[in-house]
Amino acid sequence: MPEWLVERGIGETRALLVDGDQVLTAKLHWPGELRAGDLAFATLISKHAGARRGTARLEDGRDVLVDRLPPEATEGVRLSVRIARAPIAERGRLKLAQARCIVVGSAPTEEFKTTDEPRSRDIFTLGDNVRRLPPGLWEDVWSAASSGSVEFPSGEILISTTPAMTLVDIDGDGSAKELSLAAIPAIAQALSWFDLGGSIGIDFPTITDRAGRKAVDETLGRALFEWPHERTAMNGFGFVQLVARLEGPSLLHRFATSRVGMCARMALRRAEFVEGTGPIVLLAVHPALKAKLKSEWIEELARRTGKQVRIEVDPGLALEAAQAQIVAS
Missing domain, CATH: 3.40.630 (Aminopeptidase)
Structure with a gap:
């Protein structure tokens, strides 16, 4: 039977639906991103008179387009919303997340959160967590x-x-x-x-x-x-x-708008699973990737490998061609 496998990597969570050694479906999530099915509390910041749609601001400051607004919803009112589509970056612009109004004037109840049907299908929650997806x-x-x-x-x-x-x-x-x-x-x-x-x-x-x-x-x-x-x-x-149905950025959208970020995360994955003996993980990357590697990511790589991490820059490497090895010094 096909099964979802989830690998919680550094800077991203990866999921594959696999049947034996065949990949059927792939999904990717970056921490902090909104996802379709998420419930949130927001404030309605703009709405045309008589319209069922408007713009709301989540508690973390992000704006979302919200529909299914009832007539009594006016600017400044508090809303419970469910995310229908995550924001999608495009060349030169960001398409705001889309959401649906659930309740006016109150936050989602804990009972509602635990029984919410869209979240009950979340493969990042229901999939089998593995340290590493099958090689290749x-x-x-x-x-x-x-x-x-x-x-x-x-x-x-x-x-x-x-x-x-x-x-x-x-x-x-x-x-x-x-x-x-x-x-x-x-x-x-x-x-x-x-x-x-x-x-x-x-x-x-x-x-x-x-x-x-x-x-x-x-x-x-x-x-x-x-x-x-x-x-x-x-x-x-x-x-x-x-x-x-479009619920968020595809892998192609991510490469089109965040290629350096995609390559930086893959470089960390290669370093996390590199084999060999020695006290140091040496990761050679294109200069653009080094600028993208967050300090907390490097610290997490050191924790996961139990080794020191050294980053070297090689302008001759393609973005996609980061190299990792274990060295003695």
């Missing part, structure tokens, strides 16, 4: 998300994020129909591996005959049967649009 699995997901590509026998898919939607392009050999059919398993894999949601466009090669387009549509439907979504039929230019 998180690395495979991380590398694919870093490159924004997934290979299949006759080609690869390339995935990129834009403010409007996530786009999937297909490149490879074979006829338009053959290439499209061959790419579908990689597309299904990417959707789950990268935790994608929102509006997603797939640009298949142009298939001229209607029967060929129908065959691709049906195969895509079977591949995505268990992935909740809505989609359009393929048009004459090979374009298919998917719409799925």
Whole structure:
């Protein structure tokens, strides 16, 4: 049976749904981030007269867009809200978190918090905690998300994020129909591996005959049967649009807007699990990564490894290519 495994790393928590040695789904959370399902107390700071939507400020100072406001909710009133979508950074802007008003004038009760249905499905709480995810699995997901590509026998898919939607392009050999059919398993894999949601466009090669387009549509439907979504039929230019629930930043969004942060956390993971004998963990990183490594992260790395930590800078290393080793001095 597939099972969720949760690795609580330095600066991030990683989760994989695995079936044997196969990754089905991946998720990532950074400490302090809002998550879909979180309950919070907020103050309504702006709302147009008669509107059901407005902006509220959480107790920690973060603003959220809130809907389902009752008519009696006026600026300055206290609200209990449930986060529906975490904030998402995009190039040049931050999309505020979205929330729904639960109660006006009071905080969520402890009984409500413990029986809240969205939080009861939280895999970061319900998954099996492990010291380390099975070797190679998180690395495979991380590398694919870093490159924004997934290979299949006759080609690869390339995935990129834009403010409007996530786009999937297909490149490879074979006829338009053959290439499209061959790419579908990689597309299904990417959707789950990268935790994608929102509006997603797939640009298949142009298939001229209607029967060929129908065959691709049906195969895509079977591949995505268990992935909740809505989609359009393929048009004459090979374009298919998917719409799925968006609860927070995908791995692709994180790499697009926080690549240095993603690479810094992976560098710490490599250092945490490096093998060898000696009193010192030596971590060589690109200069940009050293500036991103927080002192508390380095202290936690020393605590987890039981060794001193030394950071060295190497401008010749790529952001993604941090190197860790155990040294004697």
